[in-house]
Amino acid sequence: MRFKAELLNAEEMRRALYRIAHEIVEANKGVEGLALIGIHTRGIPLAERIARYIREFEGKEVPVGILDITLYRDDLSEIGVRPQVRETRIPFDITGKALVLVDDVLYTGRTARAALDALMDLGRPRRIYLAVLVDRGHRELPIRADFVGKNVPTARNEVVKVKLSEVDGEDRVELWEREEA
Amino acid sequence: MRHLLDFQGWTRPEVENLLDTARVMSEVLERPVKKVPALQGFTVATVFFEPSTRTRISFELAARRMSADVVSFAAQASSLQKGESYKDTLLTLEAMGIDAYVIRADSAGVPHQATRWVKGVVINGGDGRRAHPTQALLDAYTLLEALGTLEGKKIAIVGDILHSRVARSNVELLPLLGAEVWVAGPPTLLPQTLPGARLTPHLEEALAEADAVMVLRLQKERMEAGLIHLQDYIAHYQVTEERLRKTKPSAPLLHPGPMNRDIELEGTLADSERSLVNRQVRNGQAVRMAVLYHLLVGKER
Numbered sequence: 001m002r003f004k005a006e007l008l009n010a011e012e013m014r015r016a017l018y019r020i021a022h023e024i025v026e027a028n029k030g031v032e033g034l035a036l037i038g039i040h041t042r043g044i045p046l047a048e049r050i051a052r053y054i055r056e057f058e059g060k061e062v063p064v065g066i067l068d069i070t071l072y073r074d075d076l077s078e079i080g081v082r083p084q085v086r087e088t089r090i091p092f093d094i095t096g097k098a099l100v101l102v103d104d105v106l107y108t109g110r111t112a113r114a115a116l117d118a119l120m121d122l123g124r125p126r127r128i129y130l131a132v133l134v135d136r137g138h139r140e141l142p143i144r145a146d147f148v149g150k151n152v153p154t155a156r157n158e159v160v161k162v163k164l165s166e167v168d169g170e171d172r173v174e175l176w177e178r179e180e181a
Numbered sequence: 182m183r184h185l186l187d188f189q190g191w192t193r194p195e196v197e198n199l200l201d202t203a204r205v206m207s208e209v210l211e212r213p214v215k216k217v218p219a220l221q222g223f224t225v226a227t228v229f230f231e232p233s234t235r236t237r238i239s240f241e242l243a244a245r246r247m248s249a250d251v252v253s254f255a256a257q258a259s260s261l262q263k264g265e266s267y268k269d270t271l272l273t274l275e276a277m278g279i280d281a282y283v284i285r286a287d288s289a290g291v292p293h294q295a296t297r298w299v300k301g302v303v304i305n306g307g308d309g310r311r312a313h314p315t316q317a318l319l320d321a322y323t324l325l326e327a328l329g330t331l332e333g334k335k336i337a338i339v340g341d342i343l344h345s346r347v348a349r350s351n352v353e354l355l356p357l358l359g360a361e362v363w364v365a366g367p368p369t370l371l372p373q374t375l376p377g378a379r380l381t382p383h384l385e386e387a388l389a390e391a392d393a394v395m396v397l398r399l400q401k402e403r404m405e406a407g408l409i410h411l412q413d414y415i416a417h418y419q420v421t422e423e424r425l426r427k428t429k430p431s432a433p434l435l436h437p438g439p440m441n442r443d444i445e446l447e448g449t450l451a452d453s454e455r456s457l458v459n460r461q462v463r464n465g466q467a468v469r470m471a472v473l474y475h476l477l478v479g480k481e482r
Contacts, residue, residue, distance in 0.1 A: 071247075
């Protein structure tokens with residue numbers, strides 16, 4: 001793969017997430033009944049950071065859960081490699097809550113759809129928002145994000161790599177291009 | 182892993198990976214909706230040439246909780262009664278588009294044979310006295326839940342070791358996870374050798390400082406065959422509260438069921454805090470969900 005561009009540096013990422021945190025509180029008119037759900041893998045630290053920012057400016061805790069969507073993927077009966085199933089841990093009742101699903105990249109929309117299915121099996125939330133750090137387009141399902149850190153028009157052969165200090169040791173979003181075979 | 186027949190050739194990371202998946206499945210079983218769509222489109226057949234209630238129900242529930250379609254074949258009410266062979270029975274099911282076969286048979290090797298006859302994956306649901314791998318997996322899972330780790334732990338298996346597929350599979354599996362397995366029973370019910378286990382006719386030796394005790398069901402036909410005398414067995418091998426004092430304090434007690442209370446174990450022990458029997462049954466579903474997931478997802482169809 002060939003490196004093309006840096007889409008966000010650490011400071012830009014911080015500002016984008018800070019803005020998303022504000023937008024979430026504004027949309028929900030406060031933090032009452034609000035909860036964040038991070039989607040494995042990088043959605044989890046992103047949800048935790050947003051919760052931390054909300055605590056900073058609102059002085060209130062917003063609960064954070066983690067969700068693995070593997071068992072809800074729509075291609076499990078077709079794929080050639082078995083994906084690792086990981087933990088789902090939502091230590092609060094989601095019924096009646098305003099949930100914010102958090103993920104790093106929004107692409108085809110299939111992960112978000114799987115996450116919606118998973119959440120519906122866990123309870124009946126009042127509403128569900130979707131927050132992503134990067135929206136790179138190419139949707140295959142009628143899904144859109146409510147909160148977006150950065151919209152990036154991409155080509156299909158491009159790859160958006162989100163690096164987070166909790167997982168990758170640094171905060172940075174990069175655009176790469178797959179070499180033609 | 183293409184089939185699950187026994188644990189020959191298995192590695193510790195493979196076992197641990199499967200048990201990690203079982204942990205996730207266990208969380209699914211605690212949800213209000215105990216069902217995920219992971220195996221939608223797959224069909225699982227439980228093919229029980231030998232009667233069984235708990236293993237069959239456990240597998241069928243596991244498959245349904247993963248959204249697979251399930252068909253159930255029981256030898257007693259089937260064309261086997263009209264003389265059809267195991268092979269033809271399986272080929273008939275194969276023609277109906279089965280993806281996974283859970284096979285229970287009274288003779289050893291039937292699931293192995295089945296892998297040559299059918300294209301679907303084969304899971305050994307217990308064959309003769311040879312193997313019962315999902316029982317051993319659920320035992321290992323339950324022991325890990327109770328003890329945290331099996332590394333360096335002494336596990337005592339007590340009873341009719343010679344005829345027990347549960348004991349054999351546990352003796353294959355538990356050492357893979359670092360456990361030291363002792364088996365104890367009357368000399369007439371102990372094999373000559375059992376690789377992976379320390380054998381003893383002295384119950385006290387097996388129980389001494391044991392971290393957990395697994396009690397096996399004593400089968401009536403063994404008594405009828407004159408291999409043991411019931412009162413002698415009770416006198417020397419029944420697991421009692423008194424005898425459990427030799428183990429580590431509050432070492433958990435497992436039993437694959439169904440139990441003969443007051444024969445292989447003191448009846449009250451089955452209901453005591455030490456008993457993990459109900460956890461084993463519950464964990465059986467989670468473990469079987471994990472096995473189905475590992476065998477079916479990512480497999481070439």
